[in-house]
Structures are given as structure tokens and as C-alpha cells.
Amino acid sequence: MISIQFYFDRLIQAFYALRDNRLRSVLSVLGIAVGIAAVMAVGAVSKGGSYLVFSELETFGLNSVWVYRDRNDKDPNRRIRKGTGLDNYDYYALKDSCCSVMEKITPMVFSSERNIIQTGNRYSNARVSGVNSDYLDINNDHLIYGRNFRPIDIKRRRASALIGPTVVEDLFGKDSNPVGKDIRIGLRRFTVIGVLEEKSRDFLASIGSAGGQDANNRILIPFTLFQQMNGSKAINFFHLKARSLEEADLLSEQAKAFLKRRNGKNYQYKTETMATYIGTADRILSGVAMIGVIAASISLLVGGLGIMNIMSTSVLERTREIGLRKAIGASQTDILMQFLLEAIVISTVGGSLGLVLGASASIILAMITGFPLTPTPLVILIALVVSVIVGVASGFLPARRASRLHPVEALRYE
Amino acid sequence: MINLQGIHKSYHMGDVTVPVLNGIDLTINAGEFVAIMGPSGSGKTTLLNLIGCLDSIDSGEYSLAGEQINTLDDKSMARIRSQHIGFVFQLFNLIPRISARRNIELPMIYANINKADRFTRTSSVLERVGLSDRATHMPTQLSGGQQQRVAIARALVNNPELLVVDEPTGSLDSKNGEEIMQLFEKLNAEGVTIVMVTHELDIAAYAQRQVHLLDGKIDQDKS
Ligand SMILES: Nc1ncnc2c1ncn2[C@@H]1O[C@H](COP(=O)(O)OP(=O)(O)OP(=O)(O)O)[C@@H](O)[C@H]1O
């Protein structure tokens, strides 16, 4: 019966051999440690990157679906073509009877001209949007002061406004609470009823697309009032919230089909979903992570070659010892195992050290960013398994050469 | 115990074949102490390595302790060396980084002997070679004669029936050499079969039987 003792004895032998060549062993341990630590650090950084991107994408509402009129359709009706192609009839129809997986909907109304926004002699260049009382929930917005629109505010076209932090700074000064104060938009006077929480989209803004609008420089007013100011019942697009992220695609299909069924086959609609953006971001990020991991793996490969190198040297130097061991009863398997074990000890010790280094780096990064980057047990297990595999892979050739040495030749070796 | 019939062995160096043993017939009984002698290059070490199951035979028949050796694979050869044979070399061949005790334990590790047994057997074999007080010394802290005693202890520790010994006094001065030979005499008296290669007459005189090799053949065999 082969016992634990059997493996323990051989492990001890491996430690003796490695202790004998301390500097060389330490260097190759470090090689593996650097490799494993690099792979883990790159993993943590790319995971941090995706948390950053997702936390910004979240500011649009993860379950969001946007519905637009497709301006390239074959609509013969010139009248509708002149406008946005969406109106209040579409809105109420969608709201009342569109889609099983739709949780909420808001129309989005903008103005073709810029309104002058001012209070006293201070001005703002904010963008004004007309929305309903569900908008905040759909767009994942929160208020730091005041209250949301009530349905009655929308219905009665009350001149109330929610404003972003940049607007507060421009019109009232930093850190002031303007709830209850008045601002002018165009010719009308509005009462500020709430202030939007700051949103960070620095990263997305830096890569373009979504950065077009400044999320903090916004004013929201009842869409009904905005339509009245514009003198048009046009709606620029709808912003919908699906019941879940998974149902966003279904919702966009249902909404398109619903509007087409209502308005006729010449009408075409376009949709965008947050889910698609998340999918795209996910693909890009895992691509970037992959490149990083490949680069870090190269350093692990170099570490493995280091082990292979010192094992080869060690086999050569210990040729006589190998002959002697065979003479006193070691089989080829015994010798193979001995050298493999030495390589595995180096790589596992190195791997554990790298694990500690990499984990510390991840934990520090986690503390700085607040993202959950602390290595999971699975990551730790993978790092250790990879270390053992590197040991076996890099030790195998030298170990096999040692095991195949002819005992007589080996004993004659000078 | 040892039965060699028509043994041939040659070495190949590139295209050149160097015949070393040309038909050796030799029988050695259990309990014998045999010296193999002959001029340098006559094939003594080659023959000893074949007897010790360290090398394979080109043609001929070899049986050791009732087992047919010619046809065995590496694993079985290793098992025979582990169970039946102890080696002693001219250059001791101790592993320098581990103590005398650990050197002696090695053959038992390959024979899967448990730790407690290894300890008691190492102690008793150290006593047999008269080195009980040197167990924890490293090889470099021992004299040549002491190192050879450790090597002999290592050869004895698995209780082999056969000691295979190649010029055991070749690296020692005459006083140490004599002591080592007295140890072999004692071991032989205790029942261990010994086959020893030497080219010194006074060393060969410790054996009861001298076999002379010349050009890969047995030239003389006298008791
Ligand atoms: N591995 C080998 N390859 C080629 N030739 C070898 C090899 N081993 C031994 N020989 C040759 O075989 C012959 C016998 O060698 P062996 O070592 O058996 O001699 P020996 O009798 O022990 O000599 P010595 O007294 O010098 O130790 C020598 O001519 C040697 O050169």
C-alpha cells in the first residue's frame, strides 16, 4: 500500500535538493511568483475597469429601452414626416395597452430652439427635457433635495422643474438648496421642486458616444407643458423600462410591433436597449482583459522556462547521484517523480507567494476604488492549480531525461 | 546463488562495437567471498555491473537467487537491486547535502519501509559498521574510511544476500583499507555473499576465491 508517508518522504527529498541550491531555487520561485502575481493583478485591474463601466452604464437605467421613429420608412404621410413621427396618441396607447413586459414609460420632449435660462443676472446653458413622473425611476435618477413630479403636475402642466447640480451651481451657487425658488425658461417662470443627484459618466464621456449630453447639466419639466410651449404634440422618443434586463429585447420587439400595428405598415420604428450596450461593453472589456491576461501569462511562461532551465542544470549536475539512486533501488518512475516533485515544489511555493502578492494588490485596489475586487476562493484555487501545472509542464522534460539515464553511464559521469 | 552462462557484452561507440565480455561462465554460491581480478580494461567493472543488475546482458543466461534476470524490465531490475543487492563503490557515492543517517535511509525509502523501522534499522546497521556516534555527521565531516563505512552501512540496510563491491579500498590509505576489508570479512562470516573487484593482490587475499579476467574471458579461477 502506498501511504502518505511515501509522498512525504519524497517531498522531504525535494526540499533537501532545493535547499542545496538556495539561490537558484529562490530565483526560480520568484520567477513564478511574478508571473502569478501579474496575472492576478491584470485580472483585478480589468475587473475594476468593468465595474467602472457598469457603474456608469447603470446611470442610464439598466432595463432601459429607447423607441424612435425610423426616419427612413416609406410613410407617404408628409404631415407626420415633418415632425418627429411620434405623438401623444402613441404615448397613451403604449402606456395603456402595449406590452406585458413593460414596467414604465415616459415620453421625451425637446425643443428645436434653445431657451434662455436665467435667474436674476445668472444664466445656465442646461438642456431642457419634457418628461413624466416615471422618468426618474426609468432613468435611475435620484433627488438630493425636494420631490419628484406628481402625476397631477404633469396633467395640469404645472410650471415646476427638477434641475441638475451644474444648473444649481450656475444659477444659485455651489451647495445651495434652491427648492422653492424660481427660474426662467424662455418666457415662463418655473418653480424648482427638486435637485438631481450628481451622476458620474466621466469614463463613458471619455470614450465618446454617451458623453454627448452632460447628465449634471439638465432641467426636467412636465412634457405636457413643454409641448404647449413648443406649440406641438410631437414627442422625440420614448424611454421605456422593461421588467428585467433579460426582457429588454422582448420589450423592444413588442413596442415596435405594437406601434406598427397601430399606425400601419408604412411606419417603421427603431429601438435601442441598454442590454445591447452592456453586451457591447462586455465584449470590449473582455477583449481588453484577454490581452492583459495573455501579456501577464507570458511572464508566467518565462517563469516556467526558468524552472525548466534550473531543473536541466540540476539533472546534469546530479548525474552521478541519479546513477547511485538507481543502484540502491530507485526505478525510472522514482527518479521521474523526484525531479517532477522538485519542479512542483518550486512552482507551488512561487505560486503561493505570487498569490499573496497578487491578492494584496487586488485588495489595495479594492480599498482605493471601492469595487469588490478581493480574490474569490475560485481565483485562489485556479492560481494554485495553474502553479502546479506550470511545475509539471516545466519539470517534465528534465525529469524524464533524468529517469532515462543509464545507471552505469550515470555512475561513470565526472 | 549466482549463475552466469555464456555471457557476452559489448559497448557501442558510434559505428564501432567494443566487445568487453566474450563468454563468461561463472557460478557463485551463497556465502562465498569472491574477488574478481585482472588488468585494467579487462571488463571487471562491466561484469560486476551485470551481476549487480545495473546493466543488461547482450547474450547469455543469468539467474540470481532463483530469478531469471536477462528478460526483466526496468521496474523489476530496480526491485531486484532494492531487495537482493547492496552496492559499494570506490568513490563512496554518498549524497553530500544529507547526513550519514539520511544517506543510509535512502534505499529503505525506495523499498517503502516506514519511518520508525527506518530509524531502528539505520541505528543497528551503523553499529554493525562501528559508526554509531557519527549518524548526524555530513559526508564532508567524515574521513574517507568513515565515508566508506557509511556507504557499506547503506548497502547493508535492506538486508541483501549479495554485496557487489568495486575497488572498495581504491580511495583509501592502507590502514583504512585494511579496516574496511576486516569489516567485509566479518560481514561475510555473518552470511553475506560478497563479489568484489580489485587489482591489488593483498586485498584479493581477503576473499576465499579469486577469479582472474583477461580480455573478457575467465583466465583463472582459484580458491
Ligand atoms: N560505457 C562504455 N562505453 C564504451 N566503452 C566502455 C564503456 N564502459 C566500459 N567500456 C570499455 O570496456 C572495457 C572494460 O571496461 P571496465 O570498466 O569493465 O574495465 P575494468 O576491468 O573495470 O578496468 P579498471 O581496472 O580500469 O577499472 C574498457 O576497454 C572500457 O573502455
Ligand SMILES: [Mg+2]
Ligand atoms: Mg573498473
